Structures are given as C-alpha cells and as structure tokens.
Amino acid sequence: MVVPGPSKPLRGEPPQGCGGADSGAANVTATGAAAAGTAKVAATRAATIGATAASAANAAATGAPTIGATVANAANAAAPGAATIGATAASATNAGSTMIRRTRVEVDLSAIVANARAVRSIAQTPLIAVVKADAYGHGAIAVATALAEAKAASGFAVSLVEEGVALREAGVAEPILVMGPSQLGGEDEMVMAGLTPVVASDEDLGALIDVAHRRQRTIDAHLKIDTGMGRLGVQVGRAAELAADAAGHGVRIVGLMTHFACADTDEPDDPSSMTRAQLHQFSEADRAVTATGAPVYVRHVANSSGALMFPEARFDRVRCGIAIYGNGRWPDGVVRTQAMRLVTEVAHVRVIPAGCTVGYGATWKAPRDSRVAILPVGYADGLPRRASGHAQVVIRGKRVPVVGRISMDITIADVTDLPAVAIGDPVVLLGRAGGGESITAAEYGTWAGLSEYEVTCGPGGASKRVPRTFVGEVR
Numbered sequence: 270m271v272v273p274g275p276s277k278p279l280r281g282e283p284p285q286g287c288g289g290a291d292s293g294a295a296n297v298t299a300t301g302a303a304a305a306g307t308a309k310v311a312a313t314r315a316a317t318i319g320a321t322a323a324s325a326a327n328a329a330a331t332g333a334p335t336i337g338a339t340v341a342n343a344a345n346a347a348a349p350g351a352a353t354i355g356a357t358a359a360s361a362t363n364a365g366s367t368m369i370r371r372t373r374v375e376v377d378l379s380a381i382v383a384n385a386r387a388v389r390s391i392a393q394t395p396l397i398a399v400v401k402a403d404a405y406g407h408g409a410i411a412v413a414t415a416l417a418e419a420k421a422a423s424g425f426a427v428s429l430v431e432e433g434v435a436l437r438e439a440g441v442a443e444p445i446l447v448m449g450p451s452q453l454g455g456e457d458e459m460v461m462a463g464l465t466p467v468v469a470s471d472e473d474l475g476a477l478i479d480v481a482h483r484r485q486r487t488i489d490a491h492l493k494i495d496t497g498m499g500r501l502g503v504q505v506g507r508a509a510e511l512a513a514d515a516a517g518h519g520v521r522i523v524g525l526m527t528h529f530a531c532a533d534t535d536e537p538d539d540p541s542s543m544t545r546a547q548l549h550q551f552s553e554a555d556r557a558v559t560a561t562g563a564p565v566y567v568r569h570v571a572n573s574s575g576a577l578m579f580p581e582a583r584f585d586r587v588r589c590g591i592a593i594y595g596n597g598r599w600p601d602g603v604v605r606t607q608a609m610r611l612v613t614e615v616a617h618v619r620v621i622p623a624g625c626t627v628g629y630g631a632t633w634k635a636p637r638d639s640r641v642a643i644l645p646v647g648y649a650d651g652l653p654r655r656a657s658g659h660a661q662v663v664i665r666g667k668r669v670p671v672v673g674r675i676s677m678d679i680t681i682a683d684v685t686d687l688p689a690v691a692i693g694d695p696v697v698l699l700g701r702a703g704g705g706e707s708i709t710a711a712e713y714g715t716w717a718g719l720s721e722y723e724v725t726c727g728p729g730g731a732s733k734r735v736p737r738t739f740v741g742e743v744r
C-alpha cells in the first residue's frame with residue numbers, strides 16, 4: 270500500500286487521507302503471523318482449559334492450583350525473559366474459559382521464591398510473607414503455595430478473613446495471620462480455619478473472648494501496638510492491660526506486632542527518625558506485656574524496608590510484602606527480580622499520515638508520516654489513562670512511546686522507527702523485556718502518579734480482566 274501524501278488541510282479539517290490505513294508491510298507479515306497466532310491460541314486454550322484457577326477470590330469455587338504442573342503455553346515461549354518453564358497456568362477470571370486476547374500478566378514464581386530467600390538471608394530471620402490483596406496482584410494462592418513448597422516462608426499474612434480462608438482451602442498449612450483492618454464478625458471463621466487473629470482494639474478482643482467462651486477453648490492471637498502509624502493497634506500504655514484481660518478470658522497473646530510508617534524513606538543511621546521512635550515505643554510495650562506473664566514467643570515489626578534497612582527491627586520474624594515481589598527499597602548491590610510482567614501482542618499496524626491524529630480527544634498529531642501499533646490493552650486492564658503521553662512499551666527490544674489517549678481496551682504505540690513491527694509481535698508494558706530493556710514498577714508508576722504497590726495491585730489485582738500466567742520452576 271502506498272502511504273498517501275498529506276496535502277494541505279483546511280483549518281479545522283483533518284488532513285486528506287486521515288483516518289489511518291492498514292500498513293501494507295504489516296499485512297504481508299501478518300499472513301504468516303496470523304497462522305502462528307492460530308497455533309498460539311490453540312495452545313493457550315489447551316493450557317487454560319487444563320489449568321486450575323489460582324485466585325484468592327475464587328479459590329473456594331475452583332480449588333487449589335497445581336504448582337509445578339507444566340503447561341505448554343506458546344505465549345511464554347514467545348515472551349522474552351519468560352524463559353522456560355514448568356509453569357502453572359492460572360487465571361482469576363479465565364480459568365476454564367477461552368483465552369484469545371494475548372494480553373496477560375505473567376508472574377515469575379521462581380523470582381518470588383528467590384526474592385524471599387534473599388530477604389531471609391539479609392535479615393537472618395524467618396519470613397512472614399504478606400500475600401494480602403491477592404499477593405499484591407500476583408495471585409495469592411500460587412504465590413503462597415510456591416513459597417510454602419520451597420520452604421521460603423514460615424508463615425503468611427493477609428488482611429481479610431476471606432483471604433486466609435481461601436489459602437487454607439487451597440491447602441496452605443503454614444500459620445496465617447489475619448491483620449485486619451477489621452475482622453469483626455469473622456472470629457468463628459478464623460478459629461475454624463486455624464487462622465491467627467490480630468487484636469488491634471478492645472472490640473477485637475471482646476469478640477474473640479466471646480468466641481472463646483462459646484466454644485470453650487483458648488484462642489491464640491497477636492496483639493498489635495500503635496507506635497505512631499495511627500491507624501490500627503492499641504496504644505503503648507494500654508497494651509499490658511489488654512494482654513492481661515485477654516489471658517483472663519481464654520485469649521492468649523502469643524505475638525506482638527507494630528507497623529512502620531516511614532521505613533521506606535528514613536535513613537537507617539538517623540537516630541531521630543520516625544522508625545527509631547517507633548522501635549523505642551514497641552520495646553516499651555513489649556516489656557510491659559511480657560511483664561504480665563503473657564506467653565509472647567513471636568515479635569514482628571519490620572515490613573520490607575524495615576527488614577532490609579534496619580537490623581534492629583528484625584526481632585523474631587520479618588513481615589514483608591513488596592520485597593518478595595522484587596520491588597521496593599533494597600540495599601545496594603543485592604540482586605532481586607521484579608516478578609510481574611504485563612505483556613500483550615500487536616493487534617494491528619496502521620499508517621498515519623503526517624498531520625493526522627489518533628485516539629479520543631485527538632491529542633496526538635503525527636509529526637511525520639507514521640506507523641502506529643494498536644495494542645489490545647487499555648485502562649480496563651489496569652493501564653492508567655493518566656499514563657497517556659508518558660508511557661512507553663518495549664517491542665522488538667526497543668522502547669517506543671505510547672501516543673494519544675489510552676482508552677478502555679486500546680493503547681497506541683508509535684513504531685515509525687521500527688519498520689519491521691508486525692501483527693503478533695510481543696509487547697512488554699511492565700517488566701523484563703528483550704534487548705536488555707526493563708520497565709520497572711517504579712518507572713511505570715511515575716507515568717501515572719502511582720506507587721509500586723498500586724502498579725502491581727493494578728494490572729493483576731484491580732483488573733481481574735487480565736488473566737495471569739505463572740512461570741518459573743519452583744524449587
């Protein structure tokens with residue numbers, strides 16, 4: 270196809286020939302790619318149908334995933350950096366259903382296990398892996414099962430009773446701490462599922478005491494101390510009173526915890542930091558509770574940055590989330606791997622004559638005769654609309670800019686400088702890519718004003734529309 274030469278448009282009118290045209294070169298290539306695509310779809314369908322769903326949200330309905338099961342997924346082979354792999358195909362929403370669109374979140378379970386081991390070896394302390402919010406969007410059941418199988422975590426922490434119950438139903442046998450913010454009304458479920466409740470208020474304690482009386486049994490719980498975060502937990506001055514009250518009414522306080530507000534930004538050698546002040550408060554509460562005779566045998570304070578940057582914060586366990594997913598603040602020189610990738614494939618390649626625009630609002634006007642790749646991923650998949658005009662993607666080992674407005678299902682990349690780009694080419698939006706390129710969660714976050722936490726909760730968590738594929742051999 271000949272690229273139409275732009276003639277001078279009238280003011281307010283689009284230049285002649287606007288509206289885009291399929292790229293001839295792309296179509297030629299596409300014939301071959303389409304055949305390959307058919308094969309991929311067939312392979313993926315087989316994989317998806319054979320797969321077991323791995324999602325805290327639907328575990329009850331679908332059962333446990335089969336970690337270690339090998340699934341032939343053509344997409345994995347095509348994706349740079351995905352390597353091998355005895356993978357577990359699992360999807361929050363697509364389990365057992367057809368999977369045609371090539372957009373997916375890929376989670377490297379071997380990277381998660383390696384990151385957890387790196388945390389443990391730096392902290393020299395057993396790890397409670399935080400897998401709330403579907404393991405920060407990575408897939409809680411798959412992540413917890415992999416960490417347990419690899420003996421890389423000695424326990425897990427979740428926010429919700431439902432999240433803990435789903436892990437138990439999937440066969441996770443390690444201790445599971447339910448941190449709240451509120452589990453009121455879920456005490457029976459926690460006791461029945463063998464979950465460990467956190468007492469963070471008088472109300473929490475009262476509800477557990479009721480259940481202990483009704484069931485005529487002792488319940489083990491951890492007491493959360495508010496040392497400055499100001500959200501959850503009992504005040505330092507009241508900790509001993511609550512522990513004593515609990516002991517008299519069938520609730521044993523066996524663990525003590527608090528949560529840091531600033532460990533990700535505080536300097537470890539600053540004696541006046543918020544983190545140091547919180548440590549001081551925690552020690553005071555610990556002394557007071559221990560003096561009541563409470564059988565406290567586990568103290569855990571440090572989140573990821575606390576565990577990695579503040580040796581004094583490690584106590585008996587470290588309680589880490591973001592680090593095990595390969596993100597957050599790490600000491601210099603330590604190898605960690607971002608576990609999540611968001612990938613898709615080029616759906617169309619179009620020619621946009623100079624002066625023509627693409628997307629809603631016509632926010633991008635081609636400065637030259639251009640070729641754009643149409644990507645089947647949009648804000649409904651977690652790619653924030655606010656990233657329009659900032660985001661980049663990697664195709665054929667090269668970064669190219671996202672142009673125009675990200676829409677619900679579609680994103681557009683300017684591939685004018687990559688003439689070989691064709692339908693079916695793998696596209697990396699987040700994570701490791703070919704050509705030594707990598708888009709970190711931190712960089713992706715800057716495009717839309719998001720933290721790394723929000724980035725991984727986004728594509729895989731908030732948007733259940735994107736299926737997850739698990740790669741990496743778990744040992």
Ligand SMILES: Cc1ncc(COP(=O)(O)O)c(C=O)c1O
Pocket residue numbers: 399448528571572573574588589590591592
């Ligand atoms: C109470 C508590 N502990 C530990 C963590 C883990 O924090 P991080 O992901 O920074 O390691 C969280 C996460 O928000 C939390 O709320």
